[in-house]
Amino acid sequence: MTVDQISLLLQRVAGGDRSAFEALYAATAAKLSGVLTRILGNKAEVDDAMQEVFIRVWQRSAQFRPERGAGMSWLIAVARNHALDRLRARPERAGLRQEVARDEDGQDPLDRVADKAAGAEAGLIAQGEARRVVDCFDELENDRAAAIKGAYLQGLSYLDLAERHGVPLNTMRTWLRRGLLRLRECLDR
């Protein structure tokens, strides 16, 4: 299913169309489950989170604005935000998050971005744009790029990142912010 169709389904859902909601679920549940599994790292919690996410999708579909971005991106943002809210509500203590960090398979996630740029989630976005994102991450220092990707894909917090990279929390925040400004400058170029 293309991104366009997901946008259209979301707009029908905003009008209260339950058959569109069912079609939307069928088209996107596996991907959103993948997002939740990756961030929560705890499969037992995923079903619960899935239920919450789709309740929110129904309730907030009126807030989706197709001119702002793809329907799938909006759905993934809803899922990520919910997973992150759950994650941050857990008590942060050393070791707890290591389990999730292990989920990394050693492959650079951006390799997959480049591979899959023509896939459903990238949708209408041209291959060229995927290339540009990869290039912009390449312009960053390696550990800053890794920190940004790790945070986005796995939900690592500043505390997790500081531990991983062996730097004080405030240093971590300062250099991640510098990386974000560089990234923005490159992507908006």
Next chain:
Amino acid sequence: MSDTFQSDAWPPEDRDDLLAAEYVLGVLPAPERQAVAKRAELEGALQERIAAWENRLAMLNAAYEDGPVSPEVFPRVEAALFGGDEAPAPAGRRRFGWLWLSGTLVAAVLALAVVIWPQFPPQPAELVARLDGGALVFEARFDGAMLDIERSGPAAGAGQDYQLWAIGEDGVPRSLGLLRGDREALATDALGPGVTLAVSLEPEGGSPGDLPTGPVLAAAPLTSL
């Protein structure tokens, strides 16, 4: 590089944008994360920054693999949203079930009145919509001439207004006016069943053009009672 993080060490024009980026990445601790979410609910500009970062980083979404989907999830979602019955009525009518009942009584009395006084003007059916935007909800009621709309939730922030729009079959939003009070009555005759009402967050005084410029906070179609 200093080890002390000072948020005011960053250029003022970048502070909100960095906060939006940190929110989207998800690195903030719970209290800061909640504070950003709360601000974004009412600040259109911050919402735009968050959306821009979501778009910048959306290409990373390709790295998420599909996950397992348990067959119990969707029935539970439906039960939570629509109740457990097989073929439930649309949400609007269920919520206003008792009103609908009293509506039929009113209709019966009116029908009788029409029979008794044939010159009595026919009463148009009342339409309702519940625009549920989470923390912000608008209940609208249209009697054929006046739209009565009541807000529950926070007022628009300083320098901002809520603006009400009607979207008909052509899909083009038409402004019905600003919603400044907790309850407003707007004179209009251009509404009917199926017309969608939507509230957007706009700069003070409303959208400068003919179309909404800010985020749509809540929307719902008008349905008969």
